[in-house]
Amino acid sequence: MPEELVATIGLETHVQLNTQTKIWCGCSTTFGQEPNTAVCPVCLGYPGSLPVLNGEAIRKTIIAGLLLNCEINLRNKHDRKSYFYPDMPKNYQITQYDQPICIGGRVDYQIEGVAGHVDLTRIHLEEDVGKNTHLAGSSGVDYNRAGTPLMEIVTEPCMHNADEAFAYVQALRRILLYSGVTNGNLEQGNIRCDINCSVAPAGATELGVKTEIKNMNTLKGLHRALSYEMKRQFKCVRDGTPIVQETRRWDDERGVTESMRSKEYAHDYRYLPDPDLMPIVITTEEVESIRAGLPELPADRRVRFVEAFGLPEYDAGLLVADKAVGDYFEATAAAAGDAKAASNWVMNEVLRVLGEGEQEIENFGVTPEQLGALVKLQSDKTVSSTAAKEIFAVLLERDGGDPKAIAEELGKVQTSDTGAIEVFVDQAIEANPGPADEFRSGKENALQFLVGQVMRFSKGQANPQMASEMLRKKLGE
Amino acid sequence: MRPAEQTISELAAKLAAGELSSVQLCQDVLDAIASKDGDIKAYVHVNAEEALAAAAAADQRRADGEAGPLLGIPIGVKDLLAVTGQETRCGSKLLEGFVSPYDATTVSKLREAGAIILGRVNMDEFAMGSTTENSAAQVTRNPANPEHVPGGSSGGSAAAVSGGMAVATLGSDTGGSIRQPASFCGCVGLKPTYGLVSRYGLTAYASSLDQVGPLTKTVADAATVLQAIAGHDPRDSTSLPGEVPDYSKALDGKIEGLTLGVPAEYFAEGLDPEVERSVRAAIATCEAAGATIKDVSLPNTKYAIATYYIIATAEASANLARFDGVRYGARKEGADPISMVCNTRAAGFGAEVKRRIILGTYVLSSGYYDAYYLRAQKVRALIRKDFDTVFADCDAILGPVAPTPAYKIGENVDDPLQMYLGDIYTVPVNLAGICGLSVPCGASEAGLPIGLQIIGPALGESTILRVGSAVESAQSQV
Numbered sequence: 001m002p003e004e005l006v007a008t009i010g011l012e013t014h015v016q017l018n019t020q021t022k023i024w025c026g027c028s029t030t031f032g033q034e035p036n037t038a039v040c041p042v043c044l045g046y047p048g049s050l051p052v053l054n055g056e057a058i059r060k061t062i063i064a065g066l067l068l069n070c071e072i073n074l075r076n077k078h079d080r081k082s083y084f085y086p087d088m089p090k091n092y093q094i095t096q097y098d099q100p101i102c103i104g105g106r107v108d109y110q111i112e113g114v115a116g117h118v119d120l121t122r123i124h125l126e127e128d129v130g131k132n133t134h135l136a137g138s139s140g141v142d143y144n145r146a147g148t149p150l151m152e153i154v155t156e157p158c159m160h161n162a163d164e165a166f167a168y169v170q171a172l173r174r175i176l177l178y179s180g181v182t183n184g185n186l187e188q189g190n191i192r193c194d195i196n197c198s199v200a201p202a203g204a205t206e207l208g209v210k211t212e213i214k215n216m217n218t219l220k221g222l223h224r225a226l227s228y229e230m231k232r233q234f235k236c237v238r239d240g241t242p243i244v245q246e247t248r249r250w251d252d253e254r255g256v257t258e259s260m261r262s263k264e265y266a267h268d269y270r271y272l273p274d275p276d277l278m279p280i281v282i283t284t285e286e287v288e289s290i291r292a293g294l295p296e297l298p299a300d301r302r303v304r305f306v307e308a309f310g311l312p313e314y315d316a317g318l319l320v321a322d323k324a325v326g327d328y329f330e331a332t333a334a335a336a337g338d339a340k341a342a343s344n345w346v347m348n349e350v351l352r353v354l355g356e357g358e359q360e361i362e363n364f365g366v367t368p369e370q371l372g373a374l375v376k377l378q379s380d381k382t383v384s385s386t387a388a389k390e391i392f393a394v395l396l397e398r399d400g401g402d403p404k405a406i407a408e409e410l411g412k413v414q415t416s417d418t419g420a421i422e423v424f425v426d427q428a429i430e431a432n433p434g435p436a437d438e439f440r441s442g443k444e445n446a447l448q449f450l451v452g453q454v455m456r457f458s459k460g461q462a463n464p465q466m467a468s469e470m471l472r473k474k475l476g477e
Numbered sequence: 478m479r480p481a482e483q484t485i486s487e488l489a490a491k492l493a494a495g496e497l498s499s500v501q502l503c504q505d506v507l508d509a510i511a512s513k514d515g516d517i518k519a520y521v522h523v524n525a526e527e528a529l530a531a532a533a534a535a536d537q538r539r540a541d542g543e544a545g546p547l548l549g550i551p552i553g554v555k556d557l558l559a560v561t562g563q564e565t566r567c568g569s570k571l572l573e574g575f576v577s578p579y580d581a582t583t584v585s586k587l588r589e590a591g592a593i594i595l596g597r598v599n600m601d602e603f604a605m606g607s608t609t610e611n612s613a614a615q616v617t618r619n620p621a622n623p624e625h626v627p628g629g630s631s632g633g634s635a636a637a638v639s640g641g642m643a644v645a646t647l648g649s650d651t652g653g654s655i656r657q658p659a660s661f662c663g664c665v666g667l668k669p670t671y672g673l674v675s676r677y678g679l680t681a682y683a684s685s686l687d688q689v690g691p692l693t694k695t696v697a698d699a700a701t702v703l704q705a706i707a708g709h710d711p712r713d714s715t716s717l718p719g720e721v722p723d724y725s726k727a728l729d730g731k732i733e734g735l736t737l738g739v740p741a742e743y744f745a746e747g748l749d750p751e752v753e754r755s756v757r758a759a760i761a762t763c764e765a766a767g768a769t770i771k772d773v774s775l776p777n778t779k780y781a782i783a784t785y786y787i788i789a790t791a792e793a794s795a796n797l798a799r800f801d802g803v804r805y806g807a808r809k810e811g812a813d814p815i816s817m818v819c820n821t822r823a824a825g826f827g828a829e830v831k832r833r834i835i836l837g838t839y840v841l842s843s844g845y846y847d848a849y850y851l852r853a854q855k856v857r858a859l860i861r862k863d864f865d866t867v868f869a870d871c872d873a874i875l876g877p878v879a880p881t882p883a884y885k886i887g888e889n890v891d892d893p894l895q896m897y898l899g900d901i902y903t904v905p906v907n908l909a910g911i912c913g914l915s916v917p918c919g920a921s922e923a924g925l926p927i928g929l930q931i932i933g934p935a936l937g938e939s940t941i942l943r944v945g946s947a948v949e950s951a952q953s954q955v
Contacts, residue, residue, distance in 0.1 A: 041579050045799040047567065047680040048559045048581060050713050080795050082841075086814045091798035139814060141803070270841035272850060275684035275792055277714050 004202040005237055007230045008210075009165055010157035012194040014150050015176060016128065017060045018183050022147035023127050024051035024094065029149075031188050035142035043147035045089030050276050057149035058101070058280060060181040061125050062290050064151060065102035067179050067297060068172075070123055072287050076101045077279040078125075081269045086141050087130040095152075097271045100124035101280070105153075108299070109171035111163055118168045119156040126150050145189075151181075157196065157207065162226040166219060169193060178295055178323050192217050195226055198243075199233040208233070209243040213250050213257055225250035229257050301326055309339035318347055324361045325351070328368050335372020338379045345375050349392060365399035366392075374403035381463055387412035416463045418470075421454070424462050425470045428453035439475050447471060481509040482641040485698040489546045492539065499539075499549030502644075503532035503593060506551050510596070510642045516623060518615045519636040519643075521556055522564065523596035531593040538591055546701045548591030553637050553646040556597045556614075557604060558689070559678035560584050563594075567680050568602040568612040568630075571800050571825025573807045581678020582713070583647060583689045583706040590705045598646055599633030602827045603797060604654060604682040606630050607896050608884060611829045616886060619662055621926055625883040628658030634692045635662035639926075645693045645702055649679055651686045652785050653878070653903025656915035659692055660878035660928025663917045665945070666692045667699045670935045671910035672717035674703075675710035681796040683789035684715075686907040696916060696945040700724035703938065717936075727939035730947040733767025735872045737944065742778040743876035743902050755919030755927040756877045762951035763875065763944065771871055775863040778905060780856050782897055785904040787840050787853035794837030800825065832893065861909040864934070873944050874932040877902055878915045882925035906932055914941040916948050 022029055025042035041049040065072055079097040105120030128148040133140045153172065159165050173191060177184040184190050198210035213229060216222040229248070236243050248257040296304070298320045305316035305326075319329045325346070333342040350371070354361060374395070378388040382404075391406050407413050415421065428450050429436050435453075439446035447468065454467040480488060480502045491497040507525050514520050528551060535549035554560060557567040559577040566572045584594060601611035609617045609632025617632045619625040620640035627636040631648030635658035638646055648655040650668035659666025667690045674689045681687060691702035704724050710716040739760060744753060764770050802808030802821030809824045811817030826834070840849035867874060879899055889896045906913040911934055918929035929948055933941035 044804055046559075046578070046805070047557070047565060047572070047575075047799070048577075048676075048678040050677050050715075052712060052714050082795055082798060084798065084801065084815060084818055086801075086803050086818075089799065089804065090795075091801060092795050143804075268843045270795075270838065270843075271846070272791060272795065272841055275715075276681075 005199050005234050006202045007160055007197060007199045007233070008157045008207050009159040009161075009226065010196040011155045011159070011165060011168065012196070013153045013169065013172060014128075014192045014194075015064075015153065015182050016190045017057055017149040017151060017181055018190075019054055019056045019060065019149055021054060023054050023057050023125070023149035024147055027147065033144055035140075035144060038144045039146075043089060044143055045091075051094060051274075053277065053280070054149065057125060058282070059290065060149075061101050061123065061151055062282070062287060063179050063294065064176060064181050065105065065123055066287075066291055066294060067175055068102075068105040068107060068120060068123070068153070070102035070105035070120065072282060073099060073101055073103055074282045074284070074287075075099070075279060076282075078274045078277050079271045080274050081271055083267060083269060085129070086139065087132050087146070089130065089143060089146055093127060093129065094274055094277070095126035096124035107168055107171050107175065109167040111167045116164060116167065118164070119158055121154045121156050123151055123153050126152060157198075162223045162230065165195070165226055166223045169219060169222060174298055174321070178298060180295060186217050186219070189217060193222055195222065195229070197226065197229050197233065199230065199237055208237075209245050211243065211245065211257075212247045214247055216250065221250060221252055224252070224255065225257060228255065232257065295323075298323075298326075309333065309343070311339065311343055315343050315347060318351075319343060322361070328361055328364070331368030332372040332375065335369045336375035336379065338375060341375050341379050342372065345371060349389075353396065366395045367400060370395060370400055370403060377403055377407060381414060381416050381465075383407050383412050383414055384464065387414070411460065413461060414463045415458070415461050416466055418466065421458070421462045421466050421470060424454045424458040425467060425474060427457045429471070429474060436475060439471075479509070479641075480505040481644070483644070484694050485546060485550055485644055485701050486695065488550060488644060489548075492549050493544060499532035499535040499593065500529060502549065503528050503551050503595070506595060506643065513640055513642055516618065517620055517636050517640045517642070518617050519598050519627075519633040519640060520553070520596050521566065521568075521599050521614045521633070524563065524594070528593050528595045535591050535593060543591065545591055547587065547705055549593065550591075550644055551593040551595035552587060552702075553596050553598045553634065553643040554584065554594060555631050555634050555646070555648045556600050557649060557680040558584055558647060559680075560594055560597070563597065565597075565680070566614065567604075568600045568614060569825060569827070569830070570613040571802075571806050571821070575805045579678065581689075582675035582710045584678060586706050586708075587647075592705070595643065598631075598637050598643075601630035601632070601654075602830050603680065603793070604630040604649055604651055604687075605793070605829050605833050607653070607657060607899055608886075608889065609633060609658075610886065610890060611827055613827055618886070619883050619925070621663055621920075621924060622883070624885055625925060626661065626886050628661035628879075628883060630654040630658075631666075631692065632658050635659050635664055635666065638662070638664045638692050638694060645691055645698055647689055647702075647706070648692050649682075649687060649689050650903075650907065651682050651688075651789060652900045652907055655690045655692060656878050656903050656913055656928070656930060657899070659915040660917075660930075661883035661926060663920070663926030663928075664692055664694055665696055665699050665917070665949075666690065666915040666928075667703060667938075667941075668906060668913045669703060669707060669938060670717070670912045671907075672715050673707050673721075673912075673936065673938070675706075675708075675713045675716050677710055677712040681792075683792040684796060685792060686785075686789055688907075696914070696942055696949050697725075697728050699914070699945075700728055700942050722939055724939060724942055727942040728946045730766075730943065730950050732763060732944055732947045735768045735940075735944065736771055736870060737763055737768050738771050738773035738867050738871035738874045740773050740775045740778070740867070740874060740876055742775050747880050747898070747901070748877060749881040749921075751921045752877050752879070752881060752927050756875070756929055759916075759918035759929040759948050759951070760875050762948060766947050766951065768944075768947075770875075773867045773871060773874070775860075775867065775905065777856065777859045777863050778901070781860055781905045781908060782901055784853045784856045784860065785900065785908060786836070786897060787849050788857065788908070790833045790837030791841050791850050792837070794834045794841065797826075797830070797834055829893065857908045860905050864905070864909045864911060864932075868934040868937075872933075873937065873940050875944075876930050876932070878928040878930040879903070882921045882923070882927055902930060911935050912938050912941055914945045916945045916952075918948060918952060
């Protein structure tokens with residue numbers, strides 16, 4: 001009887017902090033510079049160079065730690081982790097071994113409406129390494145990336161399938177983007193995941209042999225790689241093949257993980273506290289000051305949108321998913337004075353246009369103030385819904401503009417002035433005695449015709465709903 | 478006495494008075510090197526052209542109204558200090574051809590003060606050694622007797638000064654590497670309090686022990702150079718904050734009322750009788766000058782060598798990992814990057830460096846960290862506590878610098894442990910992070926110089942300079 005096997009998964013996520021300069025020197029961290037131009041004796045490990053801590057990296061890590069429900073370790077330090085590799089200028093990485101800056105933590109996520117969470121073990125601050133490139137007949141290293149501050153977020157081995165891992169990373173990324181401490185761009189390598197996976201019989205007290213899949217930098221890839229690896233390990237156990245503790249590489253094209261054939265040196269990192277650096281001492285005042293300045297988290301923002309603006313849960317959820325979209329919506333709502341209408345416009349029109357053009361909202365041509373003004377014109381009934389959409393199209397075309405001016409330009413300014421409308425209603429009834437009689441005798445269609453006539457006489461400026469109501473009254477309903 | 482053999486104090490006065498120009502002074506030092514260094518071999522590189530140009534510039538600065546004790550004074554630097562555009566070989570084959578793209582902070586400070594970087598002096602490879610015999614470049618000889626070593630690792634620094642081929646030099650001291658060569662060659666050498674002088678630009682051997690310091694002819698000169706190079710450096714995270722005192726005020730030689738401790742452990746088995754005699758005589762002159770001599774104890778001295786060689790080699794094993802031929806240095810190709818690194822290091826490092834890297838790697842390895850490195854750091858705290866206890870009652874501590882005068886060249890090459898034992902009186906000072914000064918106090922029958930060590934508490938440079946100047950003037954009256 002085959003026993004039930006359970007997978008145990010832990011993730012280590014490396015997050016590049018978006019400080020302007022590197023963690024130990026003043027070199028720029030801007031992505032995409034010419035190779036080996038953002039370097040100096042410190043980040044190249046020249047003889048006699050010394051590290052000096054970039055305080056922003058500590059501050060940003062504390063921000064992330066607080067948002068991830070960690071305890072801040074007020075006294076922490078950096079250690080040297082030694083191993084030889086060409087992308088490591090000093091052949092040791094300055095990292096944190098036994099006294100990391102954040103302890104514990106928790107990330108909540110939802111999978112199809114069902115809540116779950118992942119417990120974190122710790123977060124520590126370390127430096128990124130350079131980038132190896134394979135050239136024809138040789139290897140090259142670009143050290144621009146070496147020394148970029150990196151947060152390593154370690155989970156407890158508490159996940160059991162690829163969906164959970166996916167949901168966790170998604171939720172984590174969302175929080176980190178909200179925190180503003182990282183650019184969160186996976187293609188640029190701002191966030192990379194190492195997966196640890198083992199399988200054991202359900203209820204076993206000991207974990208099985210674990211394998212590691214390193215440097216996953218797409219969410220889809222992570223899901224596929226992990227699903228494959230779990231299946232592979234389950235099969236090994238059922239077939240009686242021993243699982244080797246090793247690092248495996250995910251081949252996305254072939255859809256398999258494979259053993260990294262290169263010689264695996266037993267990693268004895270020979271940690272020692274870095275004698276070039278002082279221990280880091282943080283005061284409770286500093287932590288509280290950072291806590292006071294924390295940005296609002298998506299979950300809290302969603303609740304606020306529901307309570308303050310009366311938005312449905314689903315709409316609120318859609319609007320908070322992306323911090324920039326949430327910001328855009330709030331600014332539009334403020335300008336429009338009508339949150340519900342603003343939310344409809346943002347969800348149905350703005351997000352649609354962005355999706356079609358594969359654009360980011362940061363580059364959207366219409367400002368929230370402009371959109372808000374348009375929404376207000378519609379809510380006030382100064383323009384009809386149809387006219388509003390036309391004006392929106394013009395705003396898109398012209399990359400912005402003044403909605404009121406455009407409305408006038410297009411001749412779409414409605415009047416809701418009862419007196420003026422009454423004139424046009426009287427004109428329409430007088431000019432169309434037949435349809436007027438038809439409506440009196442019960443034909444609803446005739447009303448539509450007469451509303452159309454009111455619109456004609458008013459050159460489209462009469463408020464059609466008001467015209468309709470007025471016609472009904474006058475025709476003696 | 479020719480200019481090259483005069484002191485900074487004397488030369489500064491002559492330069493200020495217009496009796497001598499920097500260019501003339503510089504030329505005289507270059508001439509001295511040309512005539513003597515063929516035998517002594519203190520210098521690995523002399524930048525004659527650059528130095529003379531800098532001397533001319535210094536003369537111009539003086540003409541424009543600038544003044545200062547180091548303006549126009551030529552200084553030699555130990556080959557592990559970064560100087561822009563100069564080959565920084567650190568006594569090793571591995572760094573042949575490596576040209577530094579930047580200046581060490583101590584070098585920039587000297588330049589700012591108007592000093593001239595005259596050339597680079599020889600050293601034990603990567604500062605590991607006590608005789609300068611571990612240099613990949615050449616063997617340096619003791620000017621007092623060419624059959625003998627100048628000491629190490631700043632052997633070239635001491636030999637250049639004592640051999641009349643430098644007005645002053647910069648050296649580095651991790652376990653005695655300034656004080657011991659100063660003692661062996663008969664000049665003055667000072668190891669500052671850890672953190673007083675910036676380590677930025679000093680190729681690291683042991684990060685928690687290294688310091689840059691001056692080797693000079695007189696105590697006053699040492700104070701002058703220290704004044705220029707000391708002070709907080711934002712590029713060095715271990716650099717002490719705070720103002721640097723005026724060391725010139727410490728040169729009055731007035732030591733009445735000071736209490737000077739003499740540790741029993743520094744006068745025990747292993748101390749050469751001639752050394753003991755000279756050192757005790759110097760201590761007696763201090764007493765004659767009005768200081769109180771007190772017998773004290775530093776009970777953990779016997780653990781100092783083991784503690785030092787565990788901590789220093791552990792830190793060095795990480796510090797020297799960067800030398801892999803990937804970005805700079807003498808690369809030896811390989812089939813793949815790791816092979817290349819192995820080949821480069823195997824070919825580039827000398828035997829003593831390899832020995833210490835392996836030792837350091839071992840003490841940090843999995844399962845041994847607690848038993849060796851961690852334990853050594855705890856013993857280090859005890860050694861420091863010994864000094865704190867003594868300094869509660871004493872202003873400074875007096876004792877020998879080394880158990881013997883300079884060895885013969887080749888004497889200890891096959892017995893590294895014997896060599897290590899020679900560091901017994903100097904390593905405790907580095908472990909405790911305090912300051913130490915070596916002042917000539919006599920010579921052996923064979924004419925080999927002997928130095929007195931004056932140890933002060935952290936930031937006690939003024940005290941040790943004061944005692945040093947008293948000892949120095951007593952010596953000159955002998």
